Amino acid sequence: MTQASDAPAGATRFWNDPANRALAFQAAVLAVVFAVGWYLFHNVQANLARQNIATGFGFLGREAGFEIGESPIPYSAADTYLKALWVGVLNTLRVSFIGIVLTVILGAFVGIARLSTNWLVSKLAGAYIEVLQDVPVLLQLFFWYALFNEILPSPRQALSPLPGVYLCNRGLLLPVPEGHPAYGWAAGAFVAACVLIWAVRRWAHRRQEATGKLFPTFRVGLALLVGLPVLAWWLGGAPTALSVPHLKGFNFRGGLGLSPEFAALLLGLVLYTSAFVAEIVRAGIQSVSHGQTEAAMSLGLTPGQTLNLVILPQALRVIVPPLTSQMLNLTKNSSLAVAIGFPDFVSVANTTINQTGQAIEGVLLIMVVYLMFSLSTSAFMNWYNKRIALVER
């Protein structure tokens, strides 16, 4: 019997050896991929040479020659393409950041409403989720944009739902405080409060681990978050002057104006994505079994403590990974701004492609920029997820 295992080495033919087969298969796949790649590259070279298009990113240094409707930094048509694209990146980041914050708040709210014991509220939240998920986001953007343009009156007859707030076909106008150094102080105090809260949380957590004593972190944190900036504002001279939007000629002056494009984009993205977030939040909370709540209650924890110490830490584990992908979806969907004329990155890049004919470079830039957004967001969320993940012994 031992002889059988010592069969002559040639028993397995060379081409029957799985390792060799795998090698051959991989070599064939790579060869095909490279051949197709080389063929496409060759075609591109020939086409570019025939159409006299210069390759490379040299065009970025040239004068852009087009205006951008809204820009967080000073920009004029005399600036370079590079700066125009940078303005686009900033606009994309602005709309995505504000959109993500609003989406998470609204989504959590609707998700909790879906779980409400109140039949009416729960059904309404269900209808909200079902309807908004099933209508394409582009259609929603068009709808809101058309609403701004068609239904809302001109600035002269602007609606004013609250004193100082105006809604018209030029966008949404809000009163903002006049510039004053005290606001800078308040912003600094806000950041300081955030750092302090982080430190307090750590300390409270350690103390709880060591002694079991609870510290009202939430209330103290809220007090710090509100109190410190107010204190800084008061010490800075308590300025109260407001820049209220007012009609001058055919348009409004003063205040903070959100263009109809920005407002429609934000509204569409937030409503669409919040429906998905609501489902995620609902599923996350439902994934924590009811026994956990009952156990916490029977230990004498208050409802707030139950939520904070028992339910949320477990629910967040389920919620965070899909939430990340929804945040990324919102960022990627913000590229639909090009359809309603908000100058986000894709829109500026598209104008650049049309003006310079640098299609390959333009599309590559779009892909690289969005890949960077995606990779950095998922890196951050993976780090966060690792922190809150279950540590099994």
Added chain:
Amino acid sequence: MSSTTPAETVRPPSTRLGPWGWLKVNLFSSWFNSLLTLVTVGGLAWVVPRFVRWAFWNALWYTPAEACRAGGGACWSVITKNLRFILFGFYPHPEQWRPAVAMGLLLALLWYSKERTRWSKRLVWLWLVGLPVMGLLMRGGVFGLPVVETEKWSGLPLTLLLSVFGMVAAYPLGVILALGRRSRMPAVKSLCVAYIELIRGVPLISLLFMSSVMFPLFLPEGVTVNKILRALAAIILFTAAYIAEVVRGGLQAIPRGQYEAAESLGLNYVQTMRRIVLPQALKIVIPPTVGVLVSAFKDTSLVVIIGLYEILNTTKSTLSNPQWMGFSSEAYLFLALLYFLGCFSMSSYSRRLERELTPGSAGRTR
């Protein structure tokens, strides 16, 4: 003892609540819930009558645009008067019965495929014959039908074409990519990982731009591929990456024992996957797969941006007609209803399928 007197029949305690009990439990269980109910009812009482008055009571259903401008309600005439253009776009007027028949055929096929008992080889053949027949009907050139170039294909048929062909082609590609990602061969695995992550990291728009401005540069001189096919390719490549991730989840859920058992039976890789692993894995991931397909259906609307006239774009161009300008809400609400019906029926079908496929729940009512 004489016969026992029959005990007075006591009815079991009622498990059903009367309408008042229902109200108490579901709407007024605490002061907070009561407040919530009152606020919600108040809000609904403000919105619903206004909406009904606008959308139905004062609405105009089939009037010229001038009448709409005078009336105060919704102007559904913008849809009814332009229905043929919204649905069929630039397809030649006298030939529009052809896309209508093709769509009818598609719906009939979908309806027929609904029951799981009809899933067989025959059905696959039916689809393989049906789809080209629909294409031929649209294209013409046989049986004396005049040729209609694909540039003229627009409206709802284009939306359905992009979604159906997109899904049908993306699914097998996605399965192959998922298998590649799970492969033990490093070259194949890294190619698949790179592809999936790259595509999932960029918006669909960038792929559509690629198909419209970059793709022509890839082709040798003199060869052109029409715009619809290029957009279709972009949708397929995009959807496949998402399907791959979903299928990978299913593959990971299959216990190792299944692979080992298949190997010990002497099945080779293709047999293992086709007979043992994929049937189980694909079944697990039906709900998320339908999610991806629903997204793909909604995402076909993005081809507006590269200038294809699918149904959203035909609607938009109707609205850019000066006569019908200003009735966007009505037109977009109509489209939203169409998309909602499509997506909703897909997701409720997937819920049904999921129920039927869960072992042991066949006769159970939920």
